[in-house]
Amino acid sequence: MMRRIHKAAIVLLILLAASSTHAADAVKVNKAPPAIEHRSFNRAHPPADMPPLEGEEAAVTKSVFGIESEFSVEVLSQNNRNGKTFAKIKVAGVTVNLTLRVTIWVPQDAPKTIIDHEEGHRQISEYFYKDADKVARNIAQKYIGQTYQGEGTDADAASRAALDKVLDDLSQGYMAQIQGISVKANEIFDEITVHGRNQKISVEKAMKQSIDRAKKEKEKK
Numbered sequence: 001m002m003r004r005i006h007k008a009a010i011v012l013l014i015l016l017a018a019s020s021t022h023a024a025d026a027v028k029v030n031k032a033p034p035a036i037e038h039r040s041f042n043r044a045h046p047p048a049d050m051p052p053l054e055g056e057e058a059a060v061t062k063s064v065f066g067i068e069s070e071f072s073v074e075v076l077s078q079n080n081r082n083g084k085t086f087a088k089i090k091v092a093g094v095t096v097n098l099t100l101r102v103t104i105w106v107p108q109d110a111p112k113t114i115i116d117h118e119e120g121h122r123q124i125s126e127y128f129y130k131d132a133d134k135v136a137r138n139i140a141q142k143y144i145g146q147t148y149q150g151e152g153t154d155a156d157a158a159s160r161a162a163l164d165k166v167l168d169d170l171s172q173g174y175m176a177q178i179q180g181i182s183v184k185a186n187e188i189f190d191e192i193t194v195h196g197r198n199q200k201i202s203v204e205k206a207m208k209q210s211i212d213r214a215k216k217e218k219e220k221k
Helices: 112-129 132-141 155-177 179-193 203-220
Strands: 002-012 027-031 035-041 059-081 084-107 147-152
Touching (some): 059 132, 084 132, 084 155, 132 155, 155 179, 179 203
Antiparallel strands (some): 059 084, 084 147
16 A cells, blocks of 8 residues: 655745846746655665655655745835834746655565556656646746735835735645645545556556546636
């Protein structure tokens, strides 16, 4: 029995600058190649950094989708009142850095069926990561030119406060479209294959059915 773990690793960085950016260069997306790591373990003595196995689970694949966002903003105004700074900013540019890290844990004596099944999970995660840059770009573009207000102890803190909701919206929007459907497809994959025990269907066919079903269910929402 195999179990999947999918986590959202969100790192949010804010770059504050009083500058304007040409529309064509307002959004930049950097997508790193998937980082794949294969680990083996002794069933009797699994390593401490391995996700714990439960019940009759034999292997585990951990997929971590990451997004790092950097905003450049133009400070339109700032006022000091009662010891606080109130700032109004306009988003001038967004740089988004995307990553996918997949770690596959299988026992040292794992049969080919378990290994193939885990690789199927890896390929499903990679499938949805393939268009992650397009998704991130479409989401980020809607913030260009938008204005926001915030307050803080100084101009920098006020500007950061103004961007808090933007950062959260961008990251959650991306994760919903990329990680969310990947998790669903992997769950369907386990359902179809009975966690790799159903040998009547090939890994490739099960992957295709899982991806197609996940897409259709997403369209219905």
